[in-house]
Amino acid sequence: MPPGYRLVEAELVTRTGVSRSAVRLAIDALAAEGLVERIPNRGARVRVVSTEEAVAITECRMPLEGLLARKAAERITDAEAHRLRAHLETMTAAVGSGDVQEYSELIQQLHALVGEAARHPIAADLVGRLQAQLVRHQFRLSLRPGRPRVSLAELTELVDAITGRDPGRAEAAATAHFRSVIAALSEPSPSGGPA
Structure with missing residues (x-):
């Protein structure tokens, strides 16, 4: 609704x-x-979530996502690493075909996969609660020309770091991605209105 x-x-x-x-x-x-x-x-x-509130929610989510990425890199199994890589291929195909709705949904699924691999239910639950408030803003960002490719490159780095079992790099990749999301949310949309 x-x-x-x-x-x-x-x-x-x-x-x-x-x-x-x-x-x-x-x-x-x-x-x-x-x-x-x-x-x-x-x-x-x-509830209507303003752009300013979406930025504030994303700022709160950023360190939690960094923690989940770090833990996922430390704890990921070979099977989970394979699922993450396969999911990234599906995301790449969605961006290539221009299917922004599918891509937006796949981003949410990617974060859920990272949360599962992290085995940190408290952080994953908090992220899920914050994410639920941002779905509309995430989809609107995906509609911006060029944004899906930027996002995909950032999330590819995240998956590479997690599957490479490099906790510091994974945390840095997650933080960089959310800083980029905050910057994109803060920019006026191409139509002249808020993101």
């Missing part, structure tokens, strides 16, 4: 086929995750 979409309990009950109390609990859980906001006397809506 798009940012700002009003969440009407009766409509959600009809759409999902669950009870009103289950819908209420789900909205409460999403509000606790920062994905939904309650407006007094008006109900709930999908």
